[in-house]
Amino acid sequence: MENSVALSLQSRALIGSEKLGRRESGFVRFGNGVFEEKAFQTIRVGDQRSKRASIRSGIPDAKISCCCKKSTGHENFHISVDEALILKRKSEDVFSYLNGRCIYLVGMMGSGKSTVGKILAEVLGYSFFDSDKLVEQSVGMPSVAQIFEVYSEAFFRDNESEVLRELSTMRRLVVATGGGAVIRPINWRYMKQGITVWLDVPLEALARRIAAVGTASRPLLHEESGDPYTKAFARLTALAEQRGDAYANADARVSLEDIAAKQGHEDVSALSPTTIAIEALLKIEMFLTEKSKVRNSASIQG
Ligand SMILES: Nc1ncnc2c1ncn2[C@@H]1O[C@H](COP(=O)(O)OP(=O)(O)OP(=O)(O)O)[C@@H](O)[C@H]1O
Numbered sequence: 097m098e099n100s101v102a103l104s105l106q107s108r109a110l111i112g113s114e115k116l117g118r119r120e121s122g123f124v125r126f127g128n129g130v131f132e133e134k135a136f137q138t139i140r141v142g143d144q145r146s147k148r149a150s151i152r153s154g155i156p157d158a159k160i161s162c163c164c165k166k167s168t169g170h171e172n173f174h175i176s177v178d179e180a181l182i183l184k185r186k187s188e189d190v191f192s193y194l195n196g197r198c199i200y201l202v203g204m205m206g207s208g209k210s211t212v213g214k215i216l217a218e219v220l221g222y223s224f225f226d227s228d229k230l231v232e233q234s235v236g237m238p239s240v241a242q243i244f245e246v247y248s249e250a251f252f253r254d255n256e257s258e259v260l261r262e263l264s265t266m267r268r269l270v271v272a273t274g275g276g277a278v279i280r281p282i283n284w285r286y287m288k289q290g291i292t293v294w295l296d297v298p299l300e301a302l303a304r305r306i307a308a309v310g311t312a313s314r315p316l317l318h319e320e321s322g323d324p325y326t327k328a329f330a331r332l333t334a335l336a337e338q339r340g341d342a343y344a345n346a347d348a349r350v351s352l353e354d355i356a357a358k359q360g361h362e363d364v365s366a367l368s369p370t371t372i373a374i375e376a377l378l379k380i381e382m383f384l385t386e387k388s389k390v391r392n393s394a395s396i397q398g
């Protein structure tokens with residue numbers, strides 16, 4: 097990607113959080129019990145100075161309500177007051193441990209990286225980025241599917257690595273990475289500048305989610321024939337086999353099967369994105385506290 101080609105990073109309205117600081121209250125509104133997608137702000141990042149200035153300058157405090165309504169308008173994930181409070185408390189614990197480090201969510205297509213990522217960004221006062229969207233913007237095409245078709249998967253992957261490299265220089269971001277970002281070792285070098293979290297979702301659940309919205313926007317799932325669930329499941333299974341343990345490089349693993357078992361649910365579809373976001377915060381906290389214990393005992397010994 098040419099430096100002169102300004103790529104646009106798309107960020108949430110919380111882009112100004114570094115200047116505004118963390119809002120201690122009012123980041124959830126319990127009235128309607130639903131999160132609401134906010135308008136995205138576009139900043140130019142071809143020039144690193146203007147990128148950082150945009151992030152620092154901030155925008156007026158956005159009112160954040162308690163619900164996540166995807167832009168498709170199909171889904172509403174309701175959250176209870178209890179869950180909202182746990183989410184808030186846990187985010188406060190994790191915030192200080194993070195010390196500004198970014199969170200990179202990895203996982204298969206449809207694993208909920210964007211949905212959960214937006215919740216995490218909101219409660220931490222971080223900015224949210226979707227690396228697929230950043231690649232679309234940097235290439236100047238409306239969809240990943242089109243980039244694959246007009247150029248190639250390799251071209252997409254090169255641009256994806258470049259986007260991750262740029263993001264790795266920044267702080268206080270939650271990044272939903274592309275499902276295949278884990279296959280290139282260089283991408284791990286970039287993502288490991290922050291904390292990496294794997295959303296581990298059973299393939300059946302992924303296929304169900306993807307079938308519900310169709311496979312058109314996901315080029316790697318679109319080639320198979322058959323009904324949407326069957327083709328999504330077949331292709332996801334093949335991709336999971338090819339990728340082997342790549343996702344397991346992440347610092348923290350959020351297993352939906354484990355959460356469901358813990359909470360006595362038979363099916364992971366009973367788990368709301370908020371529940372998953374809370375578990376992600378717990379796992380991040382565990383990873384960071386473990387790491388600081390190891391560091392402390394090494395400094396005592398040495
Ligand atoms: N916990 C959940 N329960 C039910 N549906 C969910 C949950 N989390 C996400 N979804 C739905 O699954 C679909 C995929 O979610 P999302 O876009 O967040 O995944 P993603 O990992 O970012 O996908 P991709 O990598 O393909 O962009 C969406 O329709 C979303 O509403």
Ligand SMILES: O=C(O)C1=C[C@@H](O)[C@@H](O)[C@H](O)C1
Nearest residue numbers: 205228240274275276314315
């Ligand atoms: O799993 C994958 O390889 C992909 C996932 C999507 O997020 C996109 O990055 C693209 O469709 C490839």
